[in-house]
Amino acid sequence: MDDGLEELRRLTATIRESEARRTHIVGRLRGERAASWDEIGQACGMTRQGATRRWSRSLHAASFGSVAGAYHRGRPTYPVSAVEWVVPRGARRVLDLGAGTGKFTELLTAAGLTVVAVEPSAEMRSRITVDAEILAGTGERVPLPDHSVDAIVCAQAWHWVDPARAVPEMARVLRPGGTLSLVWNVRDHAEPWVAALDDVLRRHTRDEIDTEPVLGEPFGPPERTEIRWRHVLSRAALLDMVQSRSYVIVLPADERRDLLADVTELLDRQGFGAEIVLPYVTRCSRFHALR
Ligand SMILES: C[S@@+](CC[C@H](N)C(=O)[O-])C[C@H]1O[C@@H](n2cnc3c(N)ncnc32)[C@H](O)[C@@H]1O
Secondary structure, eight states: HHHHHHHHHHHHHHHHHHHHHHHHHHHHHHHTTSOHHHHHHHHHSSOOHHHHHHHHHHHHHGGGGGGGHHHHHOOOOOOOHHHHSSSSOOOEEEEEOOTTHHHHHHHHTTOOOOOEEEEOOOOHTTTOOOOSEEEEOOSSOOSOTTTOEEEEEESOOOSSSSHHHHHHHHHHHHEEEEEEEEEEEEEOOHHHHHHHHHHHHTTTOOOOSSSSOOOOBBOOOEEEEEEEEEEEEEEHHHHHHHTTTTTHSSOOOOHHHHHHHHHHHHHHHHHOOEEEEEEEEEEEEEBOOOO
């Protein structure tokens, strides 16, 4: 064994550890509002923009655990026809990636499939109550052997992974010819009050999610479908849905209060009672592993 290679391995492990520690400290400082991005940038030898670019996305991705209850109460489930479309006939063992509190996991187990739910947040994982194998992991590092699942479903979570690392990882755990399906519930703006709701929410984020991604090799071209449906929920659950958006979770408390007041005012103007019907489009993409 070359000494240089061994030293490189040790150095890489040390850098990885230090990087994880640095990310943890940045998360704490931002969570407690104890430092600005300017100050964090300076401490890390970066510009403000460099520091924001480096961490703000991962802080958003890691933010769900703190609102796992609101997430589970407020976020919609998915139509059963989406499950039928995303999991090919004949598939038995399915990976639910970024399983969250288990909204899609539940539909997969109800369809009689053997499900492995992989989710990075311990708080989100702890809410999964269905009969599935539940593992800590990410799209970049899945704790499963090569070629061990027939299909993968990633509902409302693919935009949090780094595709450069997650695409080869998906191909590794899928059996050859297996499918990777990506699913997003998108509020249907065709209804004017939903468009108005989204205008209020968009004041707080510039991030647009690409719900029609292209993956490339070793996956074939995407097949797509859209399913229109209606989610019936209480007013409190709609406010939970708003509070469980990553960009709302990381807002300072006073801005979050103002945002919720704006949404409440919009609901009052619409004259909604206790029950609200929120139209959704479930957008699905399916990719076959070519090898
Ligand atoms: C919007 S939730 C979707 C949860 C669930 N699939 C659903 O449909 O309700 C996004 C989830 O992705 C998880 N996540 C964040 N980064 C991830 C990554 N790199 N790989 C896999 N999941 C990730 C979050 O912890 C969160 O639970």
